Amino acid sequence: MFSHRRFLMCRPTYFAVEYAINPWMDPAAPYDTELAVRQWTALRAVYADLGHTVEEIDPLPGLPDMVFAANGATVVDGTVLAVQFRDPERADEGPAYANWFRRAGFDVVEAKAVNEGEGDILLAGDILLAGTGFRTAHESHLQAQEVLRRPVVSLQLVDPNYYHLDTALCVLDERTIAYLPEAFTPGSREVLRRLFPDAILAGADDAAVLGLNAVSDGHHVVLPVQAGNFAQQLADRGFRPIGVDLSELRKAGGGPKCCTLEIRAGD
Numbered sequence: 001m002f003s004h005r006r007f008l009m010c011r012p013t014y015f016a017v018e019y020a021i022n023p024w025m026d027p028a029a030p031y032d033t034e035l036a037v038r039q040w041t042a043l044r045a046v047y048a049d050l051g052h053t054v055e056e057i058d059p060l061p062g063l064p065d066m067v068f069a070a071n072g073a074t075v076v077d078g079t080v081l082a083v084q085f086r087d088p089e090r091a092d093e094g095p096a097y098a099n100w101f102r103r104a105g106f107d108v109v110e111a112k113a114v115n116e117g118e119g120d121i122l123l124a125g126d127i128l129l130a131g132t133g134f135r136t137a138h139e140s141h142l143q144a145q146e147v148l149r150r151p152v153v154s155l156q157l158v159d160p161n162y163y164h165l166d167t168a169l170c171v172l173d174e175r176t177i178a179y180l181p182e183a184f185t186p187g188s189r190e191v192l193r194r195l196f197p198d199a200i201l202a203g204a205d206d207a208a209v210l211g212l213n214a215v216s217d218g219h220h221v222v223l224p225v226q227a228g229n230f231a232q233q234l235a236d237r238g239f240r241p242i243g244v245d246l247s248e249l250r251k252a253g254g255g256p257k258c259c260t261l262e263i264r265a266g267d
Contacts, residue, residue: 002219006053008261012036012067013059021087022163024253036248057100068254069261070118072097076148077266084111109147115140119164125174131165133157156185166257170214180207206230213255222256
């Protein structure tokens with residue numbers, strides 16, 4: 001069921017691929033910042049057309065990955081769990097996002113261990129699905145449970161191409177997820193099967209274009225336009241897929257969800 005969402009985004013004014021901190025990034029390959037801005041602007045327009053509220057944080061020079069706002073925090077019921085990045089190249093993004101939320105009047109709790117926000121912590125109904133293995137530390141799962149007051153289900157990622165949970169799993173509504181089984185350990189796959197027996201199992205080809213890095217409002221699902229089979233799976237289940245082209249941002253390992261942080265202000 002559709003529900004209005006409030007998102008935080010960051011314009012990719014300073015987008016570049018100047019270092020490699022995931023398998024998608026190749027500093028020797030060409031990139032086009034202006035194209036990245038145009039593609040991002042189109043994504044923002046889709047959210048606006050769907051009736052969602054989009055707020056923006058000012059981009060900062062020297063932080064080319066700040067466009068990936070999902071990594072900036074996890075927000076549940078108006079409480080903000082701040083982030084701590086694994087890689088020094090992104091370290092200054094954490095305080096920038098935390099300060100934005102403080103200025104907006106939110107309670108912000110500092111991270112005690114590596115925690116890359118909604119990249120690895122996704123709210124699914126009343127539980128938090130939390131990824132670990134490449135970025136976010138398991139200790140952060142414990143803190144998320146204490147701070148955000150939701151039970152946490154830890155999931156172990158095993159494929160470096162899917163280094164964040166949001167590249168291998170998408171929450172579609174309170175009861176439905178989609179995921180790439182082979183991105184997880186056998187134990188984590190079994191946990192997901194038990195929790196979400198009606199989940200959509202995405203194929204490797206769609207995952208390889210970051211098809212699972214999608215944003216759902218419970219009915220509309222904004223996903224990379226290249227993930228055609230996954231879009232059909234969504235349509236077959238009653239969702240409305242909306243394809244967008246973020247191919248330039250994919251050069252840094254990002255898709256629609258990476259660019260989109262949900263602000264859950266609570267009542």
